[in-house]
Amino acid sequence: MPEVELHCIERHGRVLWRVIAGKRVLTFHEEMAARAFAAQLHLRLNWLQAQRQAEQRAD
Numbered sequence: 001m002p003e004v005e006l007h008c009i010e011r012h013g014r015v016l017w018r019v020i021a022g023k024r025v026l027t028f029h030e031e032m033a034a035r036a037f038a039a040q041l042h043l044r045l046n047w048l049q050a051q052r053q054a055e056q057r058a059d
Contacts, residue, residue, distance in 0.1 A: 017033075
């Protein structure tokens with residue numbers, strides 16, 4: 001499962017927030033939007049991993 005990372009970057013004098021999960025990257029203008037998205041993505045990825053593990057145990 002890829003880790004969800006949040007980075008603050010500066011481009012053309014503007015502060016942007018970048019959410020990274022594996023090879024995927026999304027950039028946000030607002031910190032709160034980036035944090036909310038990163039939190040939801042983290043929860044979803046953890047849920048998917050738990051589902052896979054439960055399926056493997058059931059087989």
